[in-house]
Amino acid sequence: MSETIDAAVTALNEKLDGKGFDGVAKFRIEDEGAIIVDEGGARAGDDAADVTLSADLDTFRAMIDGDLNPTSAFMSGRLSVDGDMGAAMRLAAVLA
Secondary structure (H helix, E strand, C coil): CCHHHHHHHHHHHHHHCCCCCCCCEEEEECCCEEEEEECCEEEECCCCCCEEEEECHHHHHHHHHCCCCHHHHHHCCCEEEEECHHHHHHHHHHHC
16 A cells, blocks of 8 residues: 555544544546545455545545645546546535
């Protein structure tokens, strides 16, 4: 597991504030790996998910840091979404 994925898991768990996520979402970070977010929080993994969000590392960092709204990232083509759009919107609300 990369240091980038470790740091991203920590940042996502801080954003989730111990609440978990209703559903299963996967963040796929180009050239780094994948993170699963579910009722247990965030963890490194590449399991099956209701929705997969894919972005490059800079886009992912900007979303986690609050510098880029996930909806804006999607609309500008920097974030791709495959699967349940409702789950993606719920996750975007957590990241905002």
